[in-house]
Amino acid sequence: MEAVEPRTNYLNADYGIKSWLLTKDHKRIAVLYLVSITVMFILGGVFALLVRLELLTPGPDLMSSDTYNKVFTMHGIIMVFFFLIPSIPAVLGNFLIPLMIGARDLAFPRINLLSWYIYMVGGIITLVAMVAGGVDTGWTFYTPYSTAVSNTNVIPTAVGIFISGFSSILTGLNFIVTIHRMRAPGLTWFRLPLFVWAHYATSLIMILGTPVVAVTILLVAMERVFNLAIFDPTRGGDPLLFQHLFWFYSHPAVYIMILPPMGVMSELVTCFSRKRVFGYNFIAVSSLAIALLGFLVWAHHMFVTGMSIYAALIFSFLSFAVAIPSAVKVFNWTATLYKGSISYDAPMLYAFGFIGLFTIGGLTGLFLASLGTDVHLTDTYFVVAHFHYIMVGGAIMGYLGGIHFWWPKISGRMYPEAPARVAAVIVFIGFNLTFFPQFILGYLGMPRRYHYYPDEFQVLNVMSTAGATILGLGYLLPLTYLIWSLRYGAHASANPWNATGLEWTTPSPPPTENFHETPIVTHDAYDYEDFDFETVPLQEVKVG
Amino acid sequence: MEAYSDQRERALETTPAAGPHHADHQHQFDSAAQQYDASTLGMWVFLVTEIMFFGGVFTMYVAYRAAYPGAFGHASNHLNLTLGAINTAVLIASSLTMALAVHSSQMGKRSALVTYLLLTMLLGSVFLGIKGVEYAHKFEEGLVPGPGFTYSGPDANQAQLFFSLYFAMTGLHALHMVIGLVLMAVLVLQARKGRYTKLYHTPIEISGLYWHFVDIVWIFLFPLLYLIARHE
Amino acid sequence: MSEHVISIRVYFGIFFVLMALTAVTVGAAMIDLGRLNIVVAMTIAVIKATLVLLYFMHLRYSPRLTWLVVGVAFAWLGILIGLTMVDPLTRMWLRSFVPLAG
Numbered sequence: 001m002e003a004v005e006p007r008t009n010y011l012n013a014d015y016g017i018k019s020w021l022l023t024k025d026h027k028r029i030a031v032l033y034l035v036s037i038t039v040m041f042i043l044g045g046v047f048a049l050l051v052r053l054e055l056l057t058p059g060p061d062l063m064s065s066d067t068y069n070k071v072f073t074m075h076g077i078i079m080v081f082f083f084l085i086p087s088i089p090a091v092l093g094n095f096l097i098p099l100m101i102g103a104r105d106l107a108f109p110r111i112n113l114l115s116w117y118i119y120m121v122g123g124i125i126t127l128v129a130m131v132a133g134g135v136d137t138g139w140t141f142y143t144p145y146s147t148a149v150s151n152t153n154v155i156p157t158a159v160g161i162f163i164s165g166f167s168s169i170l171t172g173l174n175f176i177v178t179i180h181r182m183r184a185p186g187l188t189w190f191r192l193p194l195f196v197w198a199h200y201a202t203s204l205i206m207i208l209g210t211p212v213v214a215v216t217i218l219l220v221a222m223e224r225v226f227n228l229a230i231f232d233p234t235r236g237g238d239p240l241l242f243q244h245l246f247w248f249y250s251h252p253a254v255y256i257m258i259l260p261p262m263g264v265m266s267e268l269v270t271c272f273s274r275k276r277v278f279g280y281n282f283i284a285v286s287s288l289a290i291a292l293l294g295f296l297v298w299a300h301h302m303f304v305t306g307m308s309i310y311a312a313l314i315f316s317f318l319s320f321a322v323a324i325p326s327a328v329k330v331f332n333w334t335a336t337l338y339k340g341s342i343s344y345d346a347p348m349l350y351a352f353g354f355i356g357l358f359t360i361g362g363l364t365g366l367f368l369a370s371l372g373t374d375v376h377l378t379d380t381y382f383v384v385a386h387f388h389y390i391m392v393g394g395a396i397m398g399y400l401g402g403i404h405f406w407w408p409k410i411s412g413r414m415y416p417e418a419p420a421r422v423a424a425v426i427v428f429i430g431f432n433l434t435f436f437p438q439f440i441l442g443y444l445g446m447p448r449r450y451h452y453y454p455d456e457f458q459v460l461n462v463m464s465t466a467g468a469t470i471l472g473l474g475y476l477l478p479l480t481y482l483i484w485s486l487r488y489g490a491h492a493s494a495n496p497w498n499a500t501g502l503e504w505t506t507p508s509p510p511p512t513e514n515f516h517e518t519p520i521v522t523h524d525a526y527d528y529e530d531f532d533f534e535t536v537p538l539q540e541v542k543v544g
Numbered sequence: 545m546e547a548y549s550d551q552r553e554r555a556l557e558t559t560p561a562a563g564p565h566h567a568d569h570q571h572q573f574d575s576a577a578q579q580y581d582a583s584t585l586g587m588w589v590f591l592v593t594e595i596m597f598f599g600g601v602f603t604m605y606v607a608y609r610a611a612y613p614g615a616f617g618h619a620s621n622h623l624n625l626t627l628g629a630i631n632t633a634v635l636i637a638s639s640l641t642m643a644l645a646v647h648s649s650q651m652g653k654r655s656a657l658v659t660y661l662l663l664t665m666l667l668g669s670v671f672l673g674i675k676g677v678e679y680a681h682k683f684e685e686g687l688v689p690g691p692g693f694t695y696s697g698p699d700a701n702q703a704q705l706f707f708s709l710y711f712a713m714t715g716l717h718a719l720h721m722v723i724g725l726v727l728m729a730v731l732v733l734q735a736r737k738g739r740y741t742k743l744y745h746t747p748i749e750i751s752g753l754y755w756h757f758v759d760i761v762w763i764f765l766f767p768l769l770y771l772i773a774r775h776e
Numbered sequence: 777m778s779e780h781v782i783s784i785r786v787y788f789g790i791f792f793v794l795m796a797l798t799a800v801t802v803g804a805a806m807i808d809l810g811r812l813n814i815v816v817a818m819t820i821a822v823i824k825a826t827l828v829l830l831y832f833m834h835l836r837y838s839p840r841l842t843w844l845v846v847g848v849a850f851a852w853l854g855i856l857i858g859l860t861m862v863d864p865l866t867r868m869w870l871r872s873f874v875p876l877a878g
Contacts, residue, residue: 098572105572107582173589180841181582182572207589208852211597219601219712227690228708230604235701236615241607244860245600295855299863308867314859518574580779581839588842592849599853606857607864625802632798640791643782643832650781749834756832760825766798767817771805775813 009412009509024109025512030095031410032116033086038479040082040123047075049472052434052465058455068451069136070152076139081161082123084395085253088260089171089206090119092402093199095410097175099503099510100193102184102519107177115170122164129156138449140250143231143242147223158221165214168256172206175199184502186521193501193525194283198263201287205252205259205294213249216242240305247298255294257391258358259287261398262329265351266526268401269333271499272348273340276526279332286325293322303374312371319369326362330355345497346420350401353428357393361386364439379449382442385435392471393431400427400478408492412509413485415478423477430474433467500527580746587750591757594720598761601713605768608705615702617773619695622687623710624678628770631674632762638667639759646752649745654738657748661732664755668725675718682707710769717765720758727751780837790831797824 010027020028050071054062063071094112098105106112129135135157137146146154179200183192219230220242229235231242270277277283299307299315333355342348364386367373377383407415437460442448446457453461495504502519503510523530573579609616645660686694689708697703731751734740740748801820809816830836835846 103572107572108586109570109572111586169593173586173593176589177582177586181578181585207593208596208848211593212600212856215597215600215716219604222712223708226711228712229689229701229705230708230712236608236612236705238607238611238864240863241604241860244863245603248856248860295852296859306867308863308865308869310866310869311863314862513571584838585841585845588845592845592852595849595853596856599856602853603857603860606861610861611864629798629802633795636791636794636798639794639828639832640787643787644784647781647784647787650779753833756828759832760828763824763828764818764821767801767805767821771801771813771817774802774805775808 007507008511009507010512011412011509013512022113024105024113026094026098026106026109026112027410027510027512029109029112029116030091033090033094033119036116036120036123037083037087037091040078041475043127044075044078044083045472045475047071047078049468051075052468054451055453055461056465058453058458058461060451065451066136069138069449070134072449073135073138074130077126077135077157077161079391080139080253080257081164082119082126084257084391085168086119086171087257087395087399088264088402089175089199089202089256090115090167092195092264092399092406093171093175093202093260096406096503097178097196097199098182099409099506099514100196100501101179101182101187102502102515102521103178103182104513104515106174107182108174111170112174115167115174118170119164119167122160122162122167124160125163126157126160129153129160132156140246141217141220141242142246143220143223143239144233144237147220147231155221155224158217162214162217162221165210165217168206168210172203172210175203176207179203184519184521190281190284191521191524192284193263194266194277194280194287195260195263197284197287198259198266201291202256202259204288204291205256208295209249209252209256212245213253216245216249240302240307243302243305244299247301248295251298251301252291252294254387254390255290257395258326259290261354261395261402262287262326264398264402264405265329265333265354267499267501268347268351268405269336270526270528271405271497272345272351273337273342274528275336275340276524276528277332278335278338279328280525282328283332286328289325290322293318293325297322297369300369300374303371304378316369316371320366323362323366323369326358330359330362344421345404346415346417346424347401347405349421349424349428350397350404353424353431354394354397354401357389357397357431361389361394364389377442379447380442381438381446381448384448385438385442388435388438393435397427397431400424403478403482405497406503407482407485408496408508409503410509411482411486411489412492413489414492414496415485415489416481419477419481423474423481426474426477427471430467430469430471434464434471435467437461437463437467500525576743583746583750584753587753591753594757598713598716601709601716602764602768605709605713608702608709609768609772612699612702612705615699616706618697618699619703619706620770620772621774622685623770624681625770625774627674627678628766631671632766634667634671634674635759635762638664638671639756641667642752642755646745646749649735649740649748650742652742654735654740657740658732658735661728661735661748665725665728665732668721668728672718672721672725675714679711682711713765713769717758717761720761724751724755724758727754780834782831782834782837786831790827794824794827 010025020032023029023032050062051068054060054068054071060068094106130153133153135150135152135154137150137152137154141154141158179192179196219228222228223231229237231237231239233239266277266283297315297319299311300319303312303316364382368377368383368386404415404420407413441457441460441464444457446453492508494507496508497504500523502515502521505519506514569576570579573582641660641663645657645664648654648656648660682688686692687707689704689711693700693704693707695703728751731748734747797820801817804816804820805813807813829846835842
């Protein structure tokens with residue numbers, strides 16, 4: 001496929017800052033999000049490096065305990081609410097979903113833009129609160145510390161997070177309506193790319209869960225302002241009630257973070273093994289199963305709080321159950337790879353990383369779901385390692401894999417393949433060196449969120465910090481060469497990967513209206529065995 | 545039932561490819577019917593988020609009432625049942641007028657639409673006014689949570705919990721009503737300019753859905769807050 | 777457009793039923809029914825809410841997808857309240873186990 005010279009596309013269709021800040025084009029909004037969340041990721045990463053720097057030695061060196069509490073709190077808040085939750089949906093989902101379903105835009109373009117502004121307002125308020133002194137409650141805001149004891153900037157931080165929740169809600173709302181009502185003719189549910197299924201399930205979680213944490217955080221702020229009694233044990237309040245309401249969202253939130261990269265996996269594994277996916281229906285339905293079951297397990301974060309042991313039994317059982325649909329996906333991707341014609345481009349390297357690291361992270365979750373072992377492991381570094389394996393080893397690798405895969409479509413340029421592969425390997429090595437020692441530390445008993453630790457834990461902590469440094473450098477590489485490619489990268493053709501999917505039938509980058517003619521779909525997704533790529537011209541065509 | 549994508553295929557065949565679009569036809573939609581379906585589905589999905597939003601405070605209410613039934617009963621008796629009942633009637637009436645507003649828009653009757661919207665706003669304002677009176681009474685009686693809380697019954701602490709929930713729940717509800725009134729003010733201004741016709745009145749319908757939802761929340765709030773132990 | 781128009785008579789009819797049910801719920805609250813008080817109150821509230829949903833909000837004449845959306849919302853509300861309450865309601869069952877907080 002030869003490259004084309006740039007012509008009118010969504011990037012050059014209109015110029016000037018107003019054309020970006022007042023855009024209704026889902027593709028431009030995706031780029032706005034890309035810039036914002038990259039800034040947030042760097043900020044959250046800086047806080048992570050500060051934590052790891054402090055933990056190089058057993059005692060306090062760089063900061064007081066109070067400051068340390070603020071640093072890990074801000075790391076958590078920024079990474080969870082302002083990076084991981086929006087990342088793939090707001091960037092790749094916004095960009096790709098209309099393209100993948102053959103639509104001109106999402107159902108509600110202005111609400112899409114509004115969601116970005118809401119995200120920015122929430123982010124700025126939270127950052128201002130941080131600069132003004134930060135918060136030391138942990139990203140979990142447990143009461144009554146957050147309502148009655150902490151003298152840090154709880155209220156503005158809570159307000160910032162509350163506001164940003166609406167960004168998530170509006171994104172999910174837009175996706176649900178779009179997927180239900182705007183699919184191209186012939187595009188039935190079971191012909192959709194699994195990326196779309198994943199985002200549909202994610203959107204359900206966003207809609208059903210986010211409002212609960214929103215009202216809970218709002219009430220924490222209201223309690224501080226108006227001296228309410230809702231979370232005050234001295235007046236009859238139950239601290240566990242806060243935790244129930246907080247985790248009712250925050251557990252499903254981790255599925256908001258992992259389902260979209262799982263969607264990316266299905267796209268990458270099929271394209272880079274030139275095979276249709278194994279068990280399409282199972283992967284599609286397992287996304288819904290994860291969304292459902294994910295809402296039924298939240299109290300596994302509370303096993304040692306004094307909650308009812310009978311309730312704990314139920315939640316433990318359900319927590320084992322929720323592992324099953326995730327395992328189904330891993331089995332099916334593996335079966336897709338089997339006897340496939342595999343190539344090792346950078347997106348595929350990230351995909352391999354995801355599958356392995358997500359599996360480890362998921363399996364270690366079972367240790368925590370089991371009541372007996374959780375008593376020993378909870379609130380230790382084992383938990384920290386577990387969730388970082390899934391969120392960094394899983395979600396961020398999925399994000400990077402997706403960014404690389406769709407970079408030609410988004411920017412019209414190819415990224416440089418050799419540095420990209422090197423970066424993927426560096427990230428993989430750095431990641432494991434950072435977080436595997438933490439499993440051991442947790443098992444040996446090092447508590448999380450502690451500023452000091454016993455001397456015998458230092459070697460593992462030093463390894464972890466060394467890994468974090470390598471990981472950070474690894475992340476700088478794509479930041480650099482992706483920006484470099486905007487100017488110097490090879491021009492991309494419409495379908496540089498010879499992939500299936502409607503997004504690859506439009507030019508790279510696409511025109512503002514995506515398709516000159518609405519496509520009509522007659523094939524299943526991932527039709528790698530039957531599709532004839534040689535005769536596909538560069539302009540958008542009817543598929544099949 | 546026909547698959548939605550088949551409906552879209554038919555819509556594509558029947559919608560002119562070029563030619564002037566209705567001013568309210570947004571470009572991402574293929575037809576007015578698709579736009580209408582998407583807009584109403586969007587509002588229903590938004591109401592799901594509102595149900596879960598209020599659901600959070602309702603959960604707190606259930607937990608604390610189950611823990612302190614006696615205290616909640618005594619505290620509830622300090623609420624003004626008459627005003628609460630009047631407010632319930634007022635809000636139900638405003639739902640009626642809102643439904644009639646939607647009906648007028650479906651019939652293309654502009655002045656009836658404006659009248660019913662204004663009536664709804666009036667009734668909503670009455671509700672908020674009565675609520676304000678109730679809040680003022682609570683201030684005078686020292687029943688606002690915080691250092692100034694003075695309660696002469698048993699279990700003063702749990703009563704303070706009840707009143708915290710009372711103010712939080714009715715406060716959030718009132719905030720939603722204010723948003724609804726602002727929405728309706730915008731609709732009135734647009735309706736007077738003839739913006740809504742028999743063919744296009746989607747904003748009226750979806751605002752109606754929002755308003756009825758606010759009514760439903762109150763339908764649950766009223767017995768839960770005002771009618772706990774009235775027989776004692 | 778697939779819109780159904782409900783007649784004004786039906787709207788007024790629903791309105792009067794809602795007002796009557798409000799009177800009933802206040803009246804029932806004045807009678808000591810023990811644990812049934814809350815059951816009666818919530819049943820009436822659910823009936824009122826259903827009437828508002830079906831007629832004022834046109835749910836009766838809406839597509840099946842809308843019904844699914846409403847169903848899911850109430851199911852999730854049930855999960856939120858129900859599964860949360862399992863904890864406080866069963867916390868003290870194992871009476872030989874006294875938590876440290878007493």
